[in-house]
Amino acid sequence: MQEIPFFCGICHRKVGGRMDYIIDAMSLPLDNLLGMLLYAILCMGVMGFVTWITLRFIPYPISVGLKNSIIGISVYLGIIIWWFAFIS
Numbered sequence: 001m002q003e004i005p006f007f008c009g010i011c012h013r014k015v016g017g018r019m020d021y022i023i024d025a026m027s028l029p030l031d032n033l034l035g036m037l038l039y040a041i042l043c044m045g046v047m048g049f050v051t052w053i054t055l056r057f058i059p060y061p062i063s064v065g066l067k068n069s070i071i072g073i074s075v076y077l078g079i080i081i082w083w084f085a086f087i088s
Helices: 018-025 035-055 065-088
Strands: none
Touching: 018 035, 035 065
């Protein structure tokens, strides 16, 4: 496999080792726990963020409890989508 150089955003040095391990873990098809965990966190974060942005720009006020429950349901749906997309 060809080595892809990664550079640190702070010190502009080449990063290797751990980053290569993470990239290898996230290659499809998933066959390890770290890759599945990283994709689960990514799916939950994207679903929660998209829902939060959508609820943020609704012109009429919604109670905080209702907003939190909608975000929680979307994160739960993100887990279900992750399960059927990556695990199955």
